[in-house]
Amino acid sequence: xxxxxxxxxxxxxxxxxxxxxxxxxxxxxxxxxxxxxxxxxxxxxxxxxxxxxxxxxxxxxxxxxxxxxxxxxxxxxxxxxxxxxxxxxxxxxxxxxxxxxxxxxxxxxxxxxxxxxxxxxxxxxxxxxxxxxxxxxxxxxxxxxxxxxxxxxxxxxx
Amino acid sequence: xxxxxxxxxxxxxxxxxxxxxxxxxxxxxxxxxxxxxxxxxxxxxxxxxxxxxxxxxxxxxxxxxxxxxxxxxxxxxxxxxxxxxxxxxxxxxxxxxxxxxxxxxxxxxxxxxxxxxxxxxxxxxxxxxxxxxxxxxxxxxxxxxxxxxxxxxxxxxx
DNA sequence: CTAAAGAAGTTGAATTCTGAACCAATCGAT
DNA sequence: ATCGATTGGTTCAGAATTCAACTTCTTTAG
Numbered sequence: 001x002x003x004x005x006x007x008x009x010x011x012x013x014x015x016x017x018x019x020x021x022x023x024x025x026x027x028x029x030x031x032x033x034x035x036x037x038x039x040x041x042x043x044x045x046x047x048x049x050x051x052x053x054x055x056x057x058x059x060x061x062x063x064x065x066x067x068x069x070x071x072x073x074x075x076x077x078x079x080x081x082x083x084x085x086x087x088x089x090x091x092x093x094x095x096x097x098x099x100x101x102x103x104x105x106x107x108x109x110x111x112x113x114x115x116x117x118x119x120x121x122x123x124x125x126x127x128x129x130x131x132x133x134x135x136x137x138x139x140x141x142x143x144x145x146x147x148x149x150x151x152x153x154x155x156x157x158x
Numbered sequence: 159x160x161x162x163x164x165x166x167x168x169x170x171x172x173x174x175x176x177x178x179x180x181x182x183x184x185x186x187x188x189x190x191x192x193x194x195x196x197x198x199x200x201x202x203x204x205x206x207x208x209x210x211x212x213x214x215x216x217x218x219x220x221x222x223x224x225x226x227x228x229x230x231x232x233x234x235x236x237x238x239x240x241x242x243x244x245x246x247x248x249x250x251x252x253x254x255x256x257x258x259x260x261x262x263x264x265x266x267x268x269x270x271x272x273x274x275x276x277x278x279x280x281x282x283x284x285x286x287x288x289x290x291x292x293x294x295x296x297x298x299x300x301x302x303x304x305x306x307x308x309x310x311x312x313x314x315x316x
Numbered sequence: 317c318t319a320a321a322g323a324a325g326t327t328g329a330a331t332t333c334t335g336a337a338c339c340a341a342t343c344g345a346t
Numbered sequence: 347a348t349c350g351a352t353t354g355g356t357t358c359a360g361a362a363t364t365c366a367a368c369t370t371c372t373t374t375a376g
Contacts, residue, residue, distance in 0.1 A: 200362090237363095255372075
């Protein structure tokens with residue numbers, strides 16, 4: 001059912017779902033960011049540490065890292081420079097492709113990761129996971145997975 | 159069940175739900191932002207226009223606007239300055255509290271809103287709402303509402 | 317009535333982010 | 347082989363964001 005103007009506005013249920021997603025997204029990021037502050041890390045820092053930690057040889061190509069963390073190459077480049085200055089990662093040349101670079105976790109980066117991860121996970125639990133309950137978790141994933149899929153594929157195109 | 163270290167890591171279901179939320183959140187914001195670009199608006203611009211449009215007399219106190227849009231007073235102040243320069247809003251003194259200011263929608267702001275809103279809603283539908291389906295919408299809201307509530311209350315405190 | 321504390325907003329400097337321009341290396345077709 | 351198109355990555359300038367300091371007004375307590 002559309003209005004006379006032809007615009008298919010959101011109904012009440014749609015609005016509140018949309019707003020809930022928006023609010024949770026923003027408030028949660030903000031809270032997680034604050035919980036990381038005592039360790040001198042930002043959310044972005046942390047996510048990069050996670051990605052490198054879980055990778056073969058604790059290293060990833062810049063492009064792959066940018067794709068995995070959903071940010072532009074430019075932003076990642078700046079980010080890695082900062083983390084390099086902080087001693088958490090280093091750049092290393094790629095032999096198979098002389099244009100390429102690896103972002104590599106340093107020992108210090110790895111140590112930082114091992115120290116911080118438990119706190120971060122606790123934070124994610126406290127402010128998100130544990131509030132959902134098992135059924136909420138499945139419901140959430142069931143709802144969101146198709147959206148994520150849609151957006152990911154559309155990303156390559158546009 | 160915890161590991162020997164005492165940290166209650168996320169299991170597979172929890173991880174994928176968490177990541178889905180994260181990915182949707184970021185990809186969607188990015189996509190919506192891009193869809194607003196042709197109109198010369200950012201997401202933040204748009205949200206402020208919405209809030210003012212829906213308010214009595216098309217005006218809101220700065221503090222309330224900051225709270226409603228979940229941003230710091232500082233950020234909002236800069237934001238309003240930009241929008242003022244763009245002719246979308248203006249500041250107006252508050253008589254009942256001489257410290258206070260209103261952010262007020264200009265005619266141009268209102269026109270912009272009426273023009274852009276249909277496109278934005280279409281975008282939200284296309285990339286989010288319509289991918290969830292009716293059941294997904296309810297499931298999502300059911301899952302997220304308690305989290306949003308938790309975070310909102312915790313916000314005042316911390 | 318007054319002093320201290322708190323609330324409303326702004327400002328400015330430092331940081332981060334964005335988008336376009338750029339360089340260098342690789343690929344692909346002739 | 348070589349020329350054009352892509353890919354990987356950085357850099358620069360401009361815009362947005364953060365954080366702390368600051369001003370002005372209001373509220374509260376004595």
